[in-house]
Amino acid sequence: DTGVSQDPRHKITKRGQNVTFRCDPISEHNRLYWYRQTLGQGPEFLTYFQNEAQLEKSRLLSDRFSAERPKGSFSTLEIQRTEQGDSAMYLCASSPATSAKGFFGPGTRLTVL
Amino acid sequence: DAKTTQPTSMDCAEGRAANLPCNHSTISGNEYVYWYRQIHSQGPQYIIHGLKNNETNEMASLIITEDRKSSTLILPHATLRDTAVYYCIANQGGSEKLVFGKGTKLTVNP
Numbered sequence: 001d002t003g004v005s006q007d008p009r010h011k012i013t014k015r016g017q018n019v020t021f022r023c024d025p026i027s028e029h030n031r032l033y034w035y036r037q038t039l040g041q042g043p044e045f046l047t048y049f050q051n052e053a054q055l056e057k058s059r060l061l062s063d064r065f066s067a068e069r070p071k072g073s074f075s076t077l078e079i080q081r082t083e084q085g086d087s088a089m090y091l092c093a094s095s096p097a098t099s100a101k102g103f104f105g106p107g108t109r110l111t112v113l
Numbered sequence: 114d115a116k117t118t119q120p121t122s123m124d125c126a127e128g129r130a131a132n133l134p135c136n137h138s139t140i141s142g143n144e145y146v147y148w149y150r151q152i153h154s155q156g157p158q159y160i161i162h163g164l165k166n167n168e169t170n171e172m173a174s175l176i177i178t179e180d181r182k183s184s185t186l187i188l189p190h191a192t193l194r195d196t197a198v199y200y201c202i203a204n205q206g207g208s209e210k211l212v213f214g215k216g217t218k219l220t221v222n223p
Contacts, residue, residue, distance in 0.1 A: 042213030091156050100204040104156030
């Protein structure tokens with residue numbers, strides 16, 4: 001069990017630039033989630049996939065954000081025209097169907113200057 | 114998903130039991146109680162979950178009151194590595210997302 005991996009672990013970018021993060025879930029898990037966490041707060045749900053289908057998106061996910069899971073395996077989260085308010089830890093989690101026992105990755109820390 | 118209420122912070126002496134309370138007075142009959150913890154700069158880690166009965170695993174015990182309106186996570190012999198933020202979440206089990214509050218910051222002191 002290699003766990004959930006995320007890449008990169010840290011990203012510093014300038015305001016207005018686009019960034020893309022990758023998440024590799026546990027291989028047999030068909031559910032994949034993205035969360036965002038700012039300092040002092042618990043993680044906030046962004047979106048979730050069951051296999052390749054994106055089944056729910058939070059209102060937090062503005063039109064600058066897009067997530068994909070094209071083959072039902074890894075997922076990418078892209079943020080276009082980054083803003084300073086996008087600075088946060090972006091967490092990915094995976095789980096088997098019918099369970100909220102999620103396995104989280106180490107996160108990608110984004111800093112927008 | 115039901116809202117949960119937890120104390121903001123707690124302290125515990127190393128080697129002693131840490132008892133972390135959680136209030137979930139509006140929990141519905143099909144919602145489980147899940148506990149996660151987050152050590153600084155890491156992703157959350159699943160600890161344990163339960164529906165009605167008390168549960169125990171290698172990490173912790175979960176005591177759920179008979180009316181299911183509250184629960185307690187017990188770390189029987191806390192170590193310094195248990196210092197973390199602990200989140201109590203009510204979830205339907207097959208639900209699509211976890212709703213995290215601010216959790217309880219547990220500090221284990223030497």
